[in-house]
Amino acid sequence: MSFRNNLESGAFVVTAEIGPPKGTDIKDMLHHAKMLKGKLDAVNVTDNQSAVMRICSLAISKLLLDMGHEPILQMTCRDRNRIGLQSDLLGASVLGIKNVLCMTGDHPNAGDHKEAKPVYDVESVQLLGIVDSLNKGTDMMGNEMKGGTDFFQGAVVTPESNPIEPQLMKFEKKVSAGALFFQTQAIYDIKKFTDFMKFAKSFPVKILAGIVLLKSAGMANYMNKFVPGINVPQDLIDEIKNAGKENALDAGINIAARHIRQLRDDKICDGVHIMAIGAEDKVPLVMERAGLL
Amino acid sequence: MIITKKRDFKELMGNIKNYKSFFLLGCSECATLCGTGGDPEIKSMKEALEAEGKNVTGSFVAKTGCQVLGTKVELKPFKDAISESDCILVMSCGAGTQTTVELFEDKPVYPTNDSMFLGNMTRMQIFDERCSLCGKCILDKTGGICPITACPKGLLNGPCGGTNDGKCEIGPEIECAWVRIYNRLKRIDKLEDIKNTAEPKDWSAHKKPMSLSAREKKSS
Ligand code: SF4
Ligand code: SF4
Numbered sequence: 001m002s003f004r005n006n007l008e009s010g011a012f013v014v015t016a017e018i019g020p021p022k023g024t025d026i027k028d029m030l031h032h033a034k035m036l037k038g039k040l041d042a043v044n045v046t047d048n049q050s051a052v053m054r055i056c057s058l059a060i061s062k063l064l065l066d067m068g069h070e071p072i073l074q075m076t077c078r079d080r081n082r083i084g085l086q087s088d089l090l091g092a093s094v095l096g097i098k099n100v101l102c103m104t105g106d107h108p109n110a111g112d113h114k115e116a117k118p119v120y121d122v123e124s125v126q127l128l129g130i131v132d133s134l135n136k137g138t139d140m141m142g143n144e145m146k147g148g149t150d151f152f153q154g155a156v157v158t159p160e161s162n163p164i165e166p167q168l169m170k171f172e173k174k175v176s177a178g179a180l181f182f183q184t185q186a187i188y189d190i191k192k193f194t195d196f197m198k199f200a201k202s203f204p205v206k207i208l209a210g211i212v213l214l215k216s217a218g219m220a221n222y223m224n225k226f227v228p229g230i231n232v233p234q235d236l237i238d239e240i241k242n243a244g245k246e247n248a249l250d251a252g253i254n255i256a257a258r259h260i261r262q263l264r265d266d267k268i269c270d271g272v273h274i275m276a277i278g279a280e281d282k283v284p285l286v287m288e289r290a291g292l293l
Numbered sequence: 294m295i296i297t298k299k300r301d302f303k304e305l306m307g308n309i310k311n312y313k314s315f316f317l318l319g320c321s322e323c324a325t326l327c328g329t330g331g332d333p334e335i336k337s338m339k340e341a342l343e344a345e346g347k348n349v350t351g352s353f354v355a356k357t358g359c360q361v362l363g364t365k366v367e368l369k370p371f372k373d374a375i376s377e378s379d380c381i382l383v384m385s386c387g388a389g390t391q392t393t394v395e396l397f398e399d400k401p402v403y404p405t406n407d408s409m410f411l412g413n414m415t416r417m418q419i420f421d422e423r424c425s426l427c428g429k430c431i432l433d434k435t436g437g438i439c440p441i442t443a444c445p446k447g448l449l450n451g452p453c454g455g456t457n458d459g460k461c462e463i464g465p466e467i468e469c470a471w472v473r474i475y476n477r478l479k480r481i482d483k484l485e486d487i488k489n490t491a492e493p494k495d496w497s498a499h500k501k502p503m504s505l506s507a508r509e510k511k512s513s
Contacts, residue, residue: 082493104446104448104453104454106455106462107445107446107455107462107463109445109463109464110462118445118446120446120447120448121493121494121496122493123446123448123449123450123453124450124453125450125451125490125491126449126450126490126491126492126493129490129492129493130493140493156454157454158454161452161454161456162457162458162459163459163472163475165475165479166451166452166456166471166472166475167451167452167454167456169451169475169487169488170450170451170452173450173451173490176490177490185454228454228455228456228457228462229454229457
């Protein structure tokens with residue numbers, strides 16, 4: 001069963017993330033990919049995440065596909081204009097990649113090539129529209145193509161963005177541009193997320209809640225301070241603190257597992273997207289404790 | 294106006310080290326307002342060059358340095374001072390520099406400024422970028438705030454995920470353009486202006502080099 005079919009059948013789906021490394025040594029990445037094999041519905045492959053130059057998401061998506069994973073190709077608009085994006089999408093399609101996540105992408109200012117010229121010829125909403133045209137068999141200009149694509153296209157949303165109204169307006173635009181599923185920014189407050197889901201459920205799209213594994217109280221404080229749209233409530237930070245230094249990661253795994261269980265049992269959303277950020281080897285443990293394995 | 298910034302003097306000296314004598318040309322418009330090409334700046338440039346053992350044969354502040362014919366007429370009385378100089382230093386924007394290149398084909402011409410952006414002076418000597426000259430203005434659809442310029446990603450359909458309490462992901466010193474646009478349209482009850490998806494921008498309206506004739510076509 002594919003990621004798309006699973007979502008459409010109403011199953012609770014689980015995705016995680018693989019970040020292509022910087023450089024050609026992919027041993028560690030393959031090791032993590034092996035650990036996750038058979039456990040996930042799909043795996044996101046990030047596209048030069050945080051504007052740090054790495055192996056392209058397309059190549060790694062293909063490698064993972066050959067290993068038996070179902071990749072979700074992340075595509076940002078930062079580094080390619082509309083010709084490059086469409087061309088890479090066609091390439092992904094003939095390589096057998098079925099899922100694409102359309103994003104605008106972090107500004108080069110965040111990364112390790114600050115002098116780069118940012119492209120942003122189009123942006124997330126428009127990229128979704130482009131995928132929709134390719135799926136219908138024409139390029140974005142309406143030119144006939146010899147063979148179209150058959151992508152399952154998704155997008156991202158930040159349910160705790162502040163202010164929220166412009167974010168929700170953009171969410172609606174993404175839906176009308178053809179987004180079929182969403183993976184959210186990390187959420188930690190299930191009650192607030194449930195409110196967001198009340199809004200999101202009025203649209204014909206599937207929502208995967210973003211779960212970022214907390215590794216320490218320091219990490220939580222850092223994200224609260226520096227990562228837009230992430231709010232880790234104080235009681236969770238205390239829970240990790242009280243567990244003591246050695247058990248901080250374990251407490252983080254428990255929190256992630258508990259949230260996933262609640263999201264599934266209370267049927268709050270359609271699945272979760274687990275981002276372990278450097279602790280990919282812990283994803284199976286999170287899933288086990290959440291009762292998913 | 295065109296916002297200019299003085300080049301580092303050492304960098305400038307590196308560029309012109311082989312020349313001895315100079316004619317200085319400023320501009321009374323933007324460069325004067327920016328403090329990069331008016332009378333006081335010409336005076337201090339002259340002093341700085343002389344302190345380096347260079348010679349200044351003459352100087353002039355053009356009325357509008359990007360107006361080619363007008364500048365040509367204005368510079369007539371300086372013919373001798375210009376021909377005595379080894380090269381011309383232009384203290385205006387890149388357009389003014391190229392006026393001079395066009396008028397003095399046989400003379401080396403060097404800019405003393407970097408041209409930064411098209412913007413407004415919001416307070417004395419404080420400048421903010423306002424327009425990227427995209428060739429097809431969309432201010433009518435964005436509450437009069439330009440997202441192509443004010444949003445570092447030039448987004449057309451709302452804020453990115455990096456927007457943070459009204460600030461931009463690039464840094465807290467930048468207001469998120471899309472929060473500003475949203476708030477302004479809400480205030481004037483025109484949010485419907487941004488409800489529809491903006492299609493990918495037609496950048497062919499900005500194919501370089503651009504050129505435009507504003508002359509009335511003679512009706513035949
Ligand atoms: S949309 Fe912005 S960049 Fe384009 S002409 Fe208008 S103000 Fe200038
Ligand atoms: S935070 Fe706002 S201004 Fe900054 S890049 Fe994102 S949308 Fe543009």
